[in-house]
Amino acid sequence: MSYKEEVRDKIQGSAERTEERIKLWEEVHAALDHGGVEQVSSMLAERVESLKCEFEEAIRKLQEML
Amino acid sequence: MLHLKHLEVEGFRGFPKKSDPFEFTAPAVLLHGGNHQGKSSILNAIEWCLYGDQCVGQKSGIRERVGGWVIVNRNVPKASVKLVIDTDKGVTTINRAEVKGKGRGERTIEVELPDGSVKKGVDAEKEITRLAGLSFKDFATTVYQHQETIHAILVQTPSERSDAIDRLLGLSDYRNVLDGIKRSKIADVQKELAEQFYSFQALVEQTVKIRQDELEHKKEKAVDSGLDANQLNEHKLLEVASDVRNQIGKFASEMAITAAPISSPANWKGAQTFTAEATNEIERLWSESADVKEQSQLNSKRTKADTIKTNCEQQKQAVATAEVEVQKFEQSHGNQEMIETEIRATQSTIAAVDDEIRQVSPKAKLVQEGIALLEATAPAYGTDVCPLCGKTAPNLLNHLKKEWTEKIEWQVHDLNTRWSKLAERKVELEGLKAKHELLTVDAAEAKEQLKASVDKAAEFLGKELTDRDDPIAMLGKEIGEIDDRIIKIEDAIKDKRETLDKISKSLNRLNLLYEVLEFEERISGIQKIEDTTEYKEQNEIRDKVAALVADVEKVDSTVRECMSEQAKNKMKAAAGAIDDYFQKIVGNPAIQELSVEIEEDTRTGGNSYTFRDQNGEELNPVLSQGDLNALALSMFLGLVKAYSHPIGFIMMDDPSQSLGTTQKKRLVEVMDEVCEDRNLIVSTMDSELQEFLQSGLTKAKTIYEFSNWDPKTGPNVIKVV
Incomplete structure (x- = not known):
């Protein structure tokens, strides 16, 4: 069994957010295959960064309400 | 089981030229020669031919392969490797090639199967995978002992040594995933958002x-x-x-x-x-409002009346001032008529003095006027031309001046003086006359302006005004x-x-x-800001980030768990063989049993390996370089023994880096044991090991001696049977 399947099987057995975590794992190992450690790092960083931008926009609008 | 038959390389790494075929049919193949003679290139060529890109770069899990590790020799445009293998189904030939500087399209792979059929590209890769029956990671762990494996275990710090063992166990993918997650720092972003949110809450309260x-x-x-x-x-x-x-x-x-x-x-x-x-x-x-309207009109009317009144007062004052000026002048100089009478009298007196001068000297006036005329016209006509007749008379001006000075001036001097005073007086009188005229005009203008102001007053008052009226009042x-x-x-x-x-x-x-x-x-x-869409939205985003962080942490912990399990399972399966080989190679009576303890290294995210003796005492601090080398080889050979796979050979690259003579001899004994099950390909620069291999390996051997490597021609390789 490859490491991809091994990790996937273990996540499959987890109690919550199984689907999302399996999807995330597939994206992580695809990133590793495609561009190595840096690709994994940037893929995750970009994802959280886009949420950060949305959050900052919401906070900016809330500040305008004060 | 997959066995190697022979290999040909051209343009691959240390081989710019086409090599003679290397035969691998003997149970032991020894590649011997000095450093940088192309020995490792042969092992690399076998690996590359079977696994292609998987053995290049970061994904290979081999540190020396990251950056700068090239396939094509720098002096040629193309690398090609031909590997002939023998499997249960017959002889198969693999041809893999790569053109320098080109993209994926210039990498070719072709497999000729025992039945004569040929597969290319993706189909060929699939066929090789099927034939090898072993992933690249397992190949790198249980078939090919890289120089780096031993080198890293020998010279790195404990945490890096653990990293090297992880990689030796084929766990590099786990380590790389953990490294990528760690570098993304997504948990830091979650903290950052929490801080921003708390700041916003404080701002709301404030x-x-x-x-x-x-x-x-x-x-x-x-x-x-x-x-x-x-x-x-x-x-x-x-x-x-x-x-x-x-x-x-x-x-x-x-x-x-x-x-x-x-x-x-x-x-x-x-x-x-x-x-x-x-x-x-x-x-x-x-x-x-009527009152307000009237008030507004009256205010406007009052302003107008006040303006006209002020104007009349100013004009009346101006007339008075002008008349006073005229009066003062006439008191001093007389009126217009008196000044004109004096002018006429002065003119008559001047005419009488002129007559007297003519009587005293008939030429006097003529010469005097001639000098004045010539001096006035000199710039245009010169002083030699008569202004009356236009004829030229040399030195005319000088002649007249001389005539005046020597013959006339003394006769008319007194009369001339009198004439001059009269002329001055006449000029003075004419000036007074002009001044009087000016004052008179000023007074008249002031009266005119006063009249205009009075007319405006009359218009405002709505009645005609006469001189008897006082408009100001x-x-x-x-x-x-x-x-x-x-x-x-x-x-x-x-x-x-x-x-x-x-x-x-x-x-x-x-x-x-x-x-x-x-x-x-x-x-x-x-x-009530918490009820707004934006507030709910930021909560949702924070929840999403928290969920992402939790998901990533779960992936991270799962990878760690799997990596730890893999390490433990592999070590457990190979423990007996590792202990056995370690005892045989090291031969240290104090170490009768070798066991390994695997824990998570919380600092690096990888595994931490602690080796202990039969008493549970930690061995890491007391193991010599040679012991560590033996440990690395024992782990590799232990894993080879523990895991049965369809590859019928193992490759060892420079295995004796820090081993002593006795340990080398013992290693050869172990290798001879391994050779019972699988063919052995050993690359070494160590002549002592080479001698022990030649004499100690009990199986048939093919020996290749590498020497005189040249950048353009490659090594000189001699086959010794």
Whole structure:
């Protein structure tokens, strides 16, 4: 069994957010295959960064309400 | 089981030229030669031919392969490797090639199967995978012992040594995933968002406090304006608005003007519009009031009368000043007639003196006038031309001057002096005459302007004025009458103004009530900010980030778990063989049993390996370089033994890096044991090991001696059977 399947099987057995975590794992190992450690790092960083931008926009609008 | 038959390389790494075929059919193949002679290139070529790109770069899990590790020799454009293998189904030939500097399209792979069929590209890769029956990672762990494996275990720090063992166990993918997750720092972003959120909450609390202070201030002002502290509400605001509306209606009625409709506010928010409409209506009613209109007209008329009166006064003063100037002049110099009479008399006297001069010297006037004329015309005509007849007379001017000086001047000197004084007086008189004329004109102009002002006064007063009238006094009287009327009107509109002041005060209270209610609503809005879409949205985003971080942490912990399990399973499966090989190679009586303890290294995220002896004592601090080398080889060979796979050979690259003579001999004994099951390919620069291999390996051997490597031709390889 490859490491991809091994990790996937273990996540499959987890109690919550199984689907999302399996999807995330597939994206992580695809990133590793495609561009190595840096690709994994940037893929995750970009994802959280886009949420950060949305959050900052919401906070900016809330500040305008004060 | 997959066995190697032979290999040919061309343009691959240390082989710029096409090599002779390397035969691998013997149970042991020894590649011997100095450093940088192309031995490792042969092992690399076998690996690359079977696994292609998987063994290049970071994904290979081999550190020396990251960056700068090239396939194509720098002196040739293309690398190609031909590998002939023997499997249960027969002989298969693999041809893999790569052109320098080109993309994936210039990498070719071709497999010729035992039945003569040929597969290319992706199909060929699939066929090789099927034939090898082993992943690249397992190949790198249990078939090919890289130099790096031993080197890293020998020279790195404990944590890096653990990393090297992880990689030796084929766990590099796990380590790389963990490394990528760690570098993404997504948990830091979650903390950052939490901090921003807490700052925002603090800002909300601070803003509410400021707004409440401002509200208290507004309430105080409202109470100061006469409102009851308990009445600062919408009901009171609407009541005040209604009162204002009634007051305006009553005011309009008193003024006998029809009031424009003003809509009452439906709620407190309509107060601003109501205030604007009421203010406009008040201004309209005020401006349309008869008294106010008359007051405005009278003020305008008074301003006009005052302007005309001031103008008349200024013009009258100007006439008086001009006449005084004329009088003073005539007192000093006489009037116009007297000055003209004196001018005429002076002119007559000058003519008489001229006659006397002519009588004394007939030529005198002629010469005098000739000199004056020549001096005046000299710049244009010179001094030698007669200005009367135009004829040239040399030195005419000088001649006349000489004539005047020597013959005439002494005769007419006194008369000339007298003539000059008379001429000066005449000029003076003519100046006085001009000055008198100027003063007279100024006086006349002042009178004209006074007359224009008087005409304006007449027009304003509506009657003709004669010299007997005093327009200034008449205008003064008119202004007095206007002032009296203005005073009477002001008395009359005083009550109306007081009514307006009352309405204004009511409007002011209305505004204060509005401000109080507006602040209350703003504070309420801030206090209810948690109900807004934006607030809910940021909560959702934070939840999403938290979920992502939790997911990543779960992936991270799962990878760690799997990696740890893999390490433990592999070590457990190979433990007996590792211990056995370690004892055999090291031969240290103090170490009768080797066991390994695997824990998570919380600092690096990888595994931490602790080696212990039969008493549970930690061995890591007491193991020599040779022991560590033996440990690395024992782990590799232990894994080879523990995991059965379809590859019928193992490759060892420079295995004796820090081994002593005895340990090398023992290693060869172990290798001979391994050779029972699988063919052995060993690359070494160590001549002592080479000798031990030649004499100690009990299986048939093929030996290749590498020497005289040249950048353009590659190594000189001699096959020794």
